[in-house]
Amino acid sequence: MNEHEQHLIRDYLDDRITPKGLERLERLLESDGSARAEFRAMATLEEGLRDLAIENTMVSHGHDMTHNLAAPSGHFGRWSHVKQFGIATLSVVCVIVTILLARQADRGDEWGTAIARIESLSKDVSFLPDQEFAVSEGISLGKGWLRLERGRARVLFRSGATVDLEGPAVFGIDTPMRAYLDYGKVSVHAPETARDFIVATESMEVVDLGTRFEIHVDAKSHESKVSVIEGLVDLHLGSRGANRIIQSLEAGCAALVDETGRIIEIRNNAAVDPARTGANAQLLAHWTFDTVGGLGVVEDSSARQLDAILRMPDQTRLIAGVSGKAFSIDGRDVAVDLCEHASVLAQMSSFTLSAWVRNPDESLAIVFSLSGETEQHRVQFYLTRGFVRFGWQDGLYFDSISGGVDGWNADQWYHVAVTAGDGVVRLYRDGELLGSGAVGSNIGAPISTPSMVKDASRAYLGRLHDGRQGAGTVHQWFTGQIDDVQIYSGALNNEAIRFLHANSGEVWSAGALHE
Amino acid sequence: MSNELPVPKESIPPARHDLFVQALARHERVIRAYIRGAGVSRPEDVDEIAQEVSLIAWQKFDQLDRVEDFPRWACVIAKYRVLDFRRKRFRDRLVLNEKLFDLLLEEALDETKTQNARLNKLEHCLGQLPAASKKLLMAAYEPGASIDEFARSVGKSANALYQRLWRLRQILRKCVDDALSKDATLPNPSVSP
Numbered sequence: 001m002n003e004h005e006q007h008l009i010r011d012y013l014d015d016r017i018t019p020k021g022l023e024r025l026e027r028l029l030e031s032d033g034s035a036r037a038e039f040r041a042m043a044t045l046e047e048g049l050r051d052l053a054i055e056n057t058m059v060s061h062g063h064d065m066t067h068n069l070a071a072p073s074g075h076f077g078r079w080s081h082v083k084q085f086g087i088a089t090l091s092v093v094c095v096i097v098t099i100l101l102a103r104q105a106d107r108g109d110e111w112g113t114a115i116a117r118i119e120s121l122s123k124d125v126s127f128l129p130d131q132e133f134a135v136s137e138g139i140s141l142g143k144g145w146l147r148l149e150r151g152r153a154r155v156l157f158r159s160g161a162t163v164d165l166e167g168p169a170v171f172g173i174d175t176p177m178r179a180y181l182d183y184g185k186v187s188v189h190a191p192e193t194a195r196d197f198i199v200a201t202e203s204m205e206v207v208d209l210g211t212r213f214e215i216h217v218d219a220k221s222h223e224s225k226v227s228v229i230e231g232l233v234d235l236h237l238g239s240r241g242a243n244r245i246i247q248s249l250e251a252g253c254a255a256l257v258d259e260t261g262r263i264i265e266i267r268n269n270a271a272v273d274p275a276r277t278g279a280n281a282q283l284l285a286h287w288t289f290d291t292v293g294g295l296g297v298v299e300d301s302s303a304r305q306l307d308a309i310l311r312m313p314d315q316t317r318l319i320a321g322v323s324g325k326a327f328s329i330d331g332r333d334v335a336v337d338l339c340e341h342a343s344v345l346a347q348m349s350s351f352t353l354s355a356w357v358r359n360p361d362e363s364l365a366i367v368f369s370l371s372g373e374t375e376q377h378r379v380q381f382y383l384t385r386g387f388v389r390f391g392w393q394d395g396l397y398f399d400s401i402s403g404g405v406d407g408w409n410a411d412q413w414y415h416v417a418v419t420a421g422d423g424v425v426r427l428y429r430d431g432e433l434l435g436s437g438a439v440g441s442n443i444g445a446p447i448s449t450p451s452m453v454k455d456a457s458r459a460y461l462g463r464l465h466d467g468r469q470g471a472g473t474v475h476q477w478f479t480g481q482i483d484d485v486q487i488y489s490g491a492l493n494n495e496a497i498r499f500l501h502a503n504s505g506e507v508w509s510a511g512a513l514h515e
Numbered sequence: 516m517s518n519e520l521p522v523p524k525e526s527i528p529p530a531r532h533d534l535f536v537q538a539l540a541r542h543e544r545v546i547r548a549y550i551r552g553a554g555v556s557r558p559e560d561v562d563e564i565a566q567e568v569s570l571i572a573w574q575k576f577d578q579l580d581r582v583e584d585f586p587r588w589a590c591v592i593a594k595y596r597v598l599d600f601r602r603k604r605f606r607d608r609l610v611l612n613e614k615l616f617d618l619l620l621e622e623a624l625d626e627t628k629t630q631n632a633r634l635n636k637l638e639h640c641l642g643q644l645p646a647a648s649k650k651l652l653m654a655a656y657e658p659g660a661s662i663d664e665f666a667r668s669v670g671k672s673a674n675a676l677y678q679r680l681w682r683l684r685q686i687l688r689k690c691v692d693d694a695l696s697k698d699a700t701l702p703n704p705s706v707s708p
Contacts, residue, residue, distance in 0.1 A: 013556055015556045018609075022610075022611070030614075036619055036622060037622075040619065040622070040623055042684075043548060047544060047547045047548040047634075048548065048638075050558060050656045051634070053652070195613065246603070397591055398578070442571070443592050
């Protein structure tokens with residue numbers, strides 16, 4: 001590694017790197033493993049020096065830090081002076097600064113100092129009288145405003161994001177990764193290079209997570225409508241400087257947001273994205289529990305015939321269910337064994353599990369689990385006193401996504417479901433979406449699906465082979481009543497889940513007409 | 516999304532608590548080095564993430580089987596905090612792309628022991644610097660220190676000071692690398708000739 005490359009790393013670690021320097025550093029680190037090792041070694045040196053400097057300061061002030069390690073209460077060790085992170089409001093204010101026509105300062109860089117450029121203008125385009133400079137196709141843009149009276153303009157940002165403006169609109173250009181919409185309508189396409197591209201409005205920031213989306217801000221009311229055409233966005237809702245609420249919005253959904261950043265409505269337009277309509281979801285198994293055959297065989301009524309084995313049938317009674325018969329599981333050590341089909345279930349990168357339950361053990365009721373040879377790799381769908389949950393363990397960490405419920409009424413059947421697809425898990429009860437997420441709520445680990453379970457060999461309804469998260473093997477169970485369990489390969493959408501809730505015993509069939 | 520509500524935690528026995536405090540005190544700098552090495556350039560961000568990691572590690576400490584695994588375990592927690600932090604907080608900053616963050620974090624998980632050794636050697640090497648150089652370095656890395664202000668206070672240009680600090684860091688880096696390779700070539704004491 002030469003000195004110039006080392007300087008790039010140093011500048012980055014000193015937070016002094018330029019955009020061009022960052023591009024070069026990224027290319028270097030992406031292509032060279034030894035450069036990454038050097039990067040980490042230099043970062044370790046930096047942190048080590050900072051650590052020693054602080055220790056030095058403490059010693060010179062007569063403190064002995066080893067005596068300052070109090071019981072955890074929100075602040076640990078010597079780093080209790082953490083500064084509050086300020087929301088970057090200045091950048092938006094800076095949008096108001098005069099627009100600059102950027103010049104090609106560097107012949108080797110087609111962008112020079114420009115942030116964006118006008119790619120195209122419609123024939124009928126016109127600009128408001130207070131537009132500060134003449135706008136024509138191909139001109140480079142720095143920070144500032146475009147004030148479109150009518151017509152359309154396409155702006156290409158240096159980051160690769162493309163924004164189509166439809167007049168009347170007032171649109172601010174801030175940085176290669178950030179724009180501001182005062183009012184009007186824009187359509188944004190952010191490729192991978194512009195992931196995290198932001199369009200801010202008065203009431204929120206819309207953060208791209210690899211997507212196409214539209215924003216329409218009403219000129220008078222400043223109400224906004226955000227529609228996601230493809231991918232996912234995060235809405236950071238609320239006025240700048242206040243604590244913001246983050247709402248994820250997926251393809252096919254549209255959110256109406258008032259001028260204060262409060263969500264008025266979220267609509268699901270499932271027709272937009274076929275991947276989320278459930279069109280790809282196929283029924284994989286359907287255990288009705290209407291009969292138990294010889295040797296405890298629980299028949300799968302789907303074409304796949306993934307028959308299961310009931311363990312400890314003497315502790316299980318057939319009772320009247322939501323549709324035909326149901327299982328009443330009165331004691332521990334009872335489970336429906338799907339281990340024979342673990343490898344089939346472990347092929348699901350996206351899936352849906354739907355079940356009816358009654359009187360679940362509120363301390364913990366395992367509906368479904370799939371795990372490897374150890375507790376270190378598993379996924380589980382389970383119920384607790386106030387939650388419907390999907391959890392996963394991958395190696396050392398366990399994480400989960402939860403949907404809150406107001407308890408479980410005695411002797412009432414509930415429909416529960418979990419779907420996972422396109423990196424998002426959704427949890428439902430009685431057709432209502434309770435919660436969703438792309439990362440767990442404990443440590444922010446990305447979700448795992450059955451296909452991510454290493455060496456999957458154990459699968460059960462009503463049992464988790466080893467539920468420990470520490471020492472000791474812990475089996476976990478389901479007690480209560482269970483009926484009509486369906487598994488689909490593919491994530492069903494809200495409409496399909498509502499159908500399953502409203503039509504107990506029936507299966508969702510993509511393409512069929514459902515009421 | 517409904518976040519999981521905090522569940523009342525069973526009290527951890529005092530001995531376990533002591534173990535946690537000791538483990539954190541011993542490995543905190545490795546965790547911070549791990550975070551910095553992922554591409555988090557600003558020290559205040561490193562502190563904030565390290566703080567979150569400490570809290571999560573405390574909440575989940577009873578899930579850790581062997582306290583010897585603490586540094587790697589805490590770094591796994593840190594990995595996801597860093598990625599989350601990058602996604603939410605680094606949107607409009609000049610930082611490495613997410614793919615690189617992920618790569619650096621993943622590769623560094625296997626280096627926690629090496630980094631700890633590196634940090635130990637650094638302390639030793641710093642002690643070998645002339646007193647004035649050591650004082651300069653310590654002043655530059657003091658919390659809240661500004662190189663520009665510090666340069667003015669000692670009557671030097673910021674650039675000159677950056678250059679001097681760079682040379683000192685290079686000296687330290689070489690000293691640390693030499694010490695690590697010397698350790699690596701030492702015969703294993705458990706093997707009798």
